Amino acid sequence: MNTTIRNTALASILFAAASGAAFAAETADLSVKGVIRPAACNVTFAGGAIVDFGTIVASTLSATAPTILPSKETSFTISCDAATKVGWNTVDGRAGTANTAAGQAIFNNSTAWFGVGSVSGKNIGTYTIDMRGTSQTQTADGTNVDRINSHDSGATWANNASLATTNDAARVMSWAPTGTLIPGSYKNITQPLKITLGIGRTSELPALTQEIPIDGVATLMVKYL
Numbered sequence: 001m002n003t004t005i006r007n008t009a010l011a012s013i014l015f016a017a018a019s020g021a022a023f024a025a026e027t028a029d030l031s032v033k034g035v036i037r038p039a040a041c042n043v044t045f046a047g048g049a050i051v052d053f054g055t056i057v058a059s060t061l062s063a064t065a066p067t068i069l070p071s072k073e074t075s076f077t078i079s080c081d082a083a084t085k086v087g088w089n090t091v092d093g094r095a096g097t098a099n100t101a102a103g104q105a106i107f108n109n110s111t112a113w114f115g116v117g118s119v120s121g122k123n124i125g126t127y128t129i130d131m132r133g134t135s136q137t138q139t140a141d142g143t144n145v146d147r148i149n150s151h152d153s154g155a156t157w158a159n160n161a162s163l164a165t166t167n168d169a170a171r172v173m174s175w176a177p178t179g180t181l182i183p184g185s186y187k188n189i190t191q192p193l194k195i196t197l198g199i200g201r202t203s204e205l206p207a208l209t210q211e212i213p214i215d216g217v218a219t220l221m222v223k224y225l
Helices: 002-024 100-106
Strands: 041-045 072-084 086-092 125-130 146-150 172-176 186-199 218-224
Touching (some): 041 218, 072 086, 072 218, 100 125, 172 186
Antiparallel strands (some): 041 072, 072 186, 086 172, 086 218, 125 186, 146 172
């Protein structure tokens, strides 16, 4: 009798454990995620996304004034698989390293200054990304278009966007049919850029007995409008 009771109790315990395990596995969550966009767009830079100012000889730099180097040109193209309203803005990958004197010598508005890194805590230089004064004109689907810009994430627009700004999420630049202020829908847009680099006064730089890198990085971000 005692053996029968013990076996029955053991069987009840095993059944309860099995039932609990089965119940725990009866439900599971499946997450379904994605992003709906008007179209897929890619951005590419001409020349391998590098603007190379080459070797800058230390003896050509000034101790009393920033040295502004001759500007160089590049361009970027946004290609979409369908006509899409897009804009762009920029983020400085070397934020906080713009040389103030060099920036003021190029364009007296710090929102347009991109840094090129620092050495021994000293900021080496500044560059700007300018859409004005280029040898080519911006085009969209093979037609000349106007540059427009917004300071409020696209709520309102003004014409003649000029310089890219650093780390300003609300500033968006786009393109519109000539004479209008409404962003157009395009498949292929090409925007020429002029890059101007300034080097700080040598009195502000690390010892020029060492090699000093120019190491600027700017990230261009496509915005769907």
